[in-house]
Amino acid sequence: MLDMVKARLQSFGYEIKDGDETILNFCIQKVESSIKNDCNVSSIPDGLVCIAVDMAVGEFLTAKKTFSPDSIAGLDLDYAVKQIQTGDTNTVFATGEGSQTAEQRLTAFISYLLTYGKGEFACYRRIRW
Template identity: 45%
Template sequence: MREDVVGFLTGLGVVVPETDAVLDFVIQGVEETIRNDTNQQGIPDGLKPAAVYMAAGQYLLLMKGAGKLEGFDLDAAVKQIQEGDTSVTYAMGEGSQTPEQRMDDLLNWLTGYGREQFSRYRRLVW
């Protein structure tokens, strides 16, 4: 999953170091959250895209909060995101949101992506 998260972040224009303990910790946390919410031993194939988006969003949120998210071009990265039936498009004209607001919207979307799908994969615990 790490390769998928790094590839996604790279596509957004974020440079991820070869070894990044924060990214590894975030990925581990997202995997644990999904396993706990679904009561499964591993991440179901149908939730892997959600796991990638959530991990990328949490990583970006941590880097932004720590002031280490530099050189991130919001105009290029946040114009449109499409996954299946879901599409998020941000206006770029005058009077639209500030780059900070667009970044916050992106982070909220990424970190919450796919949570409604967890119940489809949930197993009951007796």
């Protein structure tokens, strides 16, 4: 999953730096544990892998935003969070020039990464006895 998370970050314009792999591994483990506990399964179901990747990216960006905001300055947020379309649902995060600051766009984007797809956990949930 580490390679998938790295590729996803690079698709947003983030260049992986020395020391990022340790943080990425922690974020991946955190997300995996969360999904496993929520679904009561021993491994991440195949149908949730892409959601887990986005959640790990969201965790990573949250840590970077908190502790090293200058390191994520290269993200292309104008493209990444302007509009998201899923099926017949269309979500527009920035409607017009200057309506949101770069930090607001980053926060909205991170929130999307951390929460999108959590409703799909129910498809894989097992009952605890």
